[in-house]
Amino acid sequence: MNLDLFAWAPSDMPRIDPSVACHHLTVNPTVKTVVQRKRKLGEERRKAADEEVKRLEEVCFISEIKYPTWLTNTVLVKKASGRWRMCVDYTDLNMACHKDPYPLAQHRPPH
Amino acid sequence: MPNIDRLIDNTSGFKTLSFMDAYSGCKQIRMDPLDTPKTAFMTNNKNYHYEVMSFGLRNAGATFQRSMDTMFAAQIRRNLELYIDDLVVKTPEDAIHTTDLGEIFQQVKKFNMRLNPAKCTFGVQAGKFLGFLLTSRRIEAYVTPSLFI
Numbered sequence: 001m002n003l004d005l006f007a008w009a010p011s012d013m014p015r016i017d018p019s020v021a022c023h024h025l026t027v028n029p030t031v032k033t034v035v036q037r038k039r040k041l042g043e044e045r046r047k048a049a050d051e052e053v054k055r056l057e058e059v060c061f062i063s064e065i066k067y068p069t070w071l072t073n074t075v076l077v078k079k080a081s082g083r084w085r086m087c088v089d090y091t092d093l094n095m096a097c098h099k100d101p102y103p104l105a106q107h108r109p110p111h
Numbered sequence: 112m113p114n115i116d117r118l119i120d121n122t123s124g125f126k127t128l129s130f131m132d133a134y135s136g137c138k139q140i141r142m143d144p145l146d147t148p149k150t151a152f153m154t155n156n157k158n159y160h161y162e163v164m165s166f167g168l169r170n171a172g173a174t175f176q177r178s179m180d181t182m183f184a185a186q187i188r189r190n191l192e193l194y195i196d197d198l199v200v201k202t203p204e205d206a207i208h209t210t211d212l213g214e215i216f217q218q219v220k221k222f223n224m225r226l227n228p229a230k231c232t233f234g235v236q237a238g239k240f241l242g243f244l245l246t247s248r249r250i251e252a253y254v255t256p257s258l259f260i
Contacts, residue, residue, distance in 0.1 A: 002216045007134035007225035015141045015163065017222045021178035023164040023171065025146040038153055046155055053154050061138055065160040068151035088152045090167045100170035102177050105115045105194055 010059040026098045034092035035071040045076040048084035115194070119243050122192050125201035126247050127208040130238045131215075132230035133179075136196035137171050139224060140164040140178060182222045183215070191215060192240075199240050208234055 007013045015021075041049060056062045075087045122128070133139060142150065142164055150161040150168070164171050175195050183191055183198075190211040192199045200215055202208040212233065219226065232238055237246040 002220075005216055005219050005224075005226055006228040006231075008228065010135060010138070013134055013139060013225050014223045016139045016178060016182075016224050018141050020181045020222055021140045021174070022143055023140055023146070023168070023174045024143045025149055025168070026170070027146075027149060036153075041155075049154055053159065057159070061163050062159040062161055065148060065151050065158050068148055068158055068160065070149045071151045071153055071158060074152055074154065088150070088161075088165055088167050090150075090165070090169070093149060094167075094169040097169045100173040102170075102173035104172055104176050105118060 010055075010061070013059075025093070026100070027093070027096050028098065031096035033069045034096075035068070036073050036089070036092065039073045041074075041076065045084070048076055049074055049086055052084070052086040115241055118192050118194055119241065119245070121188060122199050122201050122240060122245050124247065125203055125245075127202045127205050127234055127236070128238055128245060129200040129208070129212055129233045129235070130231060130240065131198040131200070132227045133196035133198075134225040134227040137164040137166045137175055140174060182218055182224065186215060186218065194241055197240065199238075199245070 053062070057064075070093055072092065073089050075089050077085045077087060079085050140163060142161055147160050147162060150165060151158055152160070164174065166172075172195060179193050179195070179198075180187065183193060187193065190201055192201065198215070200208070200211050202211050218224075237244060239245075
């Protein structure tokens with residue numbers, strides 16, 4: 001049986017073998033680190049963010065950090081389903097990273 | 112250079128297809144522990160950083176594709192096509208489809224990957240891949256029903 005190859009909840013998920021999959025950041029060392037100014041989210045978004053953070057912490061996708069050198073805001077976007085999606089605004093960090101030119105097919109939808 | 116048209120062409124004309132999707136895609140990939148502090152973000156009362164890859168990072172798609180290409184190097188083009196976290200297993204004869212699936216599952220197991228049961232379909236004649244409808248005879252553009260409303 002191959003049932004164990006399926007994840008039914010995020011807690012069922014181990015990590016892919018790091019020898020084949022590990023993400024490195026290629027930050028240009030000459031770029032100054034950026035700590036963004038805190039943006040106000042508003043009551044509804046803040047609540048959604050708190051719930052998502054709690055969930056991510058429970059499944060060990062994130063952990064608390066003290067004295068970060070880079071620090072960024074979260075962005076909450078309402079999905080078509082009415083639920084909130086939490087994204088992290090990595091604009092500054094991404095600008096400091098070299099692009100990985102690994103060949104990736106360009107997605108061209110039929111419409 | 113892979114392109115979407117070639118991916119679609121490579122999956123047309125197969126009798127049996129299976130569609131699979133990696134569970135929470137990028138979250139299955141670990142961040143280099145030296146780089147995790149750079150992913151810090153603030154919340155209402157604490158600051159956090161990611162232990163796993165976040166799709167908002169510039170090269171996340173490239174890392175995911177590279178990992179998948181490495182894990183399935185022996186299967187891609189022969190009995191598998193994939194684009195980031197979308198996989199299609201393709202078999203010209205019904206009889207050997209389970210053998211092909213077994214081979215893919217073995218790789219999934221070997222590298223500790225997990226699939227999303229809600230987004231997998233096994234042993235079908237047609238299905239959606241990257242916005243196209245693949246059938247055993249031809250490819251059609253997949254039109255979402257909402258376009259007709």
